[in-house]
Amino acid sequence: MTVAILALGILLILQSDLHQRPSSFLSFSDAKEIIATKEWQLLGVNDTVPAGLHLRMDMTTGEKWAKIMDDDDDEEDDDEQKEQEQNELYYNDDTKINSERRKESASAVAVIEGDEATKIQDSKHNSSEIKYDFDMMHRTLSKLPDEEKESIGLPELPQPNDDESSKISFQRSMVDIWKLRQERLARTSESMVNFPEVLKARIASIEEYLKDPKTQLISMNLEDDESSSNGNVVTHIVSALKDLEFQLTDLDLARDFHTMGGWPFLVQLVSDESHVPSGNKTINELSPNIQRNIRTVQAYAAWAIGTAVKNTEEFFSYSIEKIVVGDGQITTPIELLIDSFCKEYNDSNSLEIRTLLSKNIYAIGSILRGNIPAQIRVVKTNGFDKLGKKYNELSKEGFNSINTKLIQRLAVLSIYIFEDSTDTNIVDAITSSDFCDATCGVLSSENFLPVSVVETVLKAFTVLGPHCQQSSCAVNDFQSIIESIRSDWLKRKEDFDGDHFKEILDVANEALKSIRGDESGNEL
Structure with a gap:
């Protein structure tokens, strides 16, 4: 009876909204079974799908997508399965908490102790806890669009040589972001x-x-x-x-x-x-x-x-x-x-x-x-002039956490804009002396910078460098700086994952190629 009333309520809401938003909803007469392909297809409200398709729901908008399963989906499915399991709370006696209990657990707090896994303790049920798989969580959230990752403030994975406080800070941030995503999903799926x-x-x-x-x-x-x-x-x-x-x-x-x-x-x-x-x-x-x-x-x-x-x-x-x-x-x-x-x-x-x-x-x-x-x-x-000056100022102010993030985002933005445009005025504006000096300043800094930030700025230099005509850094200065960075990475090879190490060396080599204007990056 309850299910029937709920279904009727949803139907009435959809019917009412049809008159206000004809472009957003399909009428029942338009229902169809989709023709499945290996590309993701957005499902309409009344679309049906053949059995055995790979289905996905956008956690932000509530949209549903479908495609034919292929071999590349296996790893992704494993992550999604882990994500689903991650959202289930268990009592110590392995009794699963039902959906009502899960709502009560909104007051849970994270307890992080040294190297131990982060535990979520429920203030009403002290015997319940959740153990987070931070690698899986970060891998899952990394698949979001760039602007969404920026919006939620997704942190970088800690490096092997990071101190314990950095790792704990990363875990706390991931717990907060994960809870926020689940709250948004709940709001999308439950509120009408x-x-x-x-x-x-x-x-x-x-x-x-x-x-x-x-x-x-x-x-x-x-x-x-x-x-x-x-x-x-x-x-x-x-x-x-x-x-x-x-x-x-x-x-x-x-x-x-x-x-x-x-x-x-x-x-x-x-x-x-x-x-x-x-x-x-x-x-x-x-x-x-x-x-x-x-x-x-x-x-x-x-x-x-x-x-x-x-x-x-x-x-x-x-x-x-x-x-x-x-x-x-x-x-x-x-x-x-x-x-x-x-x-x-x-x-x-x-x-x-x-x-x-x-x-x-x-x-x-x-x-x-x-x-x-x-x-x-x-x-x-003159907006790019203003952004270039701000970029340059940030590169001289030191590298606290917020400055580092802003520098990284400006570097990424310069790459996108340069690659977008064929307009010489835009290219000249984004390769001004301020943008180029800031790039040089960041790369030549003696302060410690996360590898991910150096990698991003090197990518920006690879794109902008050949067009930097008015930088206070000479070509030889840039070349010396990049070679020094690459040498440091080679000395610390054991600190990196094998694939990541190859990627960052490729970035350094490409940067050297761009400044030399040839194909000889002295690849290693």
């Missing part, structure tokens, strides 16, 4: 909501904030989100933006949000002027708590913008739409994001500024990859 009404509510929240930011900034308590046991409760503008970002992971909802007029309001939140009315104090003159709140609002607005566009060609034009901010200043989303990222902040090491910079570069990358009109706009507004 009226999405247009949710979007209307989020747009209304942003409009209300923009009308009177001062009142909300004073009353806002960012700890409300952290202490709330219900992640769906919207207590202030930041929690509204977090929920909006989740909704915008769906392409249809991202399109609807723009159609419903929410885009200009969201973009305005990136601008300083939207939070401090004209004639009043600047943000730096406000109290530390108000500054913290403003930077946090800007960070999560940038996050939502990046997720809405996320390298989707249909939405590329959103990034260069004209937006009015402050006292009538006309600008575009990509210009606002670059200005916010490249601005000088009083406390650049504070958590809120580090979060703001991280979310900004995520949004900038989501917009610019493959988006030639946006890249041309950035050239015309």
Whole structure:
């Protein structure tokens, strides 16, 4: 009886939504059995599939995909099976906790002790625990799109010679990310909501904030989100933006949000002027708590913008739409994001500024990859000059965790943009002296850098190096630096996995080839 009522409820929701979203759902008369191939196919709501296909569900959007099984799927299936088992909790007597008990276990905490496996202890059932397979978890999450990995902050695998605190920090981060992914999956699969009404509510929240930011900034308590046991409760503008970002992971909802007029309001939140009315104090003159709140609002607005566009060609034009901010200043989303990222902040090491910079570069990358009109706009507004100077500044500030991540993302972004473009103006802008000097500065640093960061910057140099005409580093300097890096890796050969060692040597060899302008990388 319960199942029948639930099925009827779902049917009524789908039928109601058909009238509002004809492009998103198929009617029952359109049901068909797909013609299976070895390529992944997106399944419609009422599509049926032949027996024996490989099926997959997108954990972010809820979309279902299918293809014919092949030999290459065996390893992937093993990972998926492990992932499924990883999400099951067991009592010490091997009795599986049912789905209701699993919901209760949301208050579980991680206990990490030295080299032991991380255990999740349930505050209500102290006898229950989960042992995480971190290699499998990282391998599974590494298959996500680049922008999604950036969004969740997927850390690099620790190196064999890393100290114990680094390994523990990695494990804690993986536990947090894993729990977040499971919560998102649960929200996707369990909640049946009226999405247009949710979007209307989020747009209304942003409009209300923009009308009177001062009142909300004073009353806002960012700890409300952290202490709330219900992640769906919207207590202030930041929690509204977090929920909006989740909704915008769906392409249809991202399109609807723009159609419903929410885009200009969201973009305005990136601008300083939207939070401090004209004639009043600047943000730096406000109290530390108000500054913290403003930077946090800007960070999560940038996050939502990046997720809405996320390298989707249909939405590329959103990034260069004209937006009015402050006292009538006309600008575009990509210009606002670059200005916010490249601005000088009083406390650049504070958590809120580090979060703001991280979310900004995520949004900038989501917009610019493959988006030639946006890249041309950035050239015309000197945006690449600003990014190059910021890249250069970061390379001189030292290599704390946040700087290292920002440097790596800028290097990756420069590769994408260079490979995208045939426009000489864009190529010249992305190979400016600042970009090239920053690359040289990172590679020649005596500070310890993770191998993955050096590898990424070397890849960027391989692409940009031959076009760096104005760098303070001479060709011989670059060559000497790269040879020194390669020599160091050879001395530490035993620290690397065999396949990875070959990969990083190939990267070094390609970098040498690019600077010599020949095919003689002295490969080893």
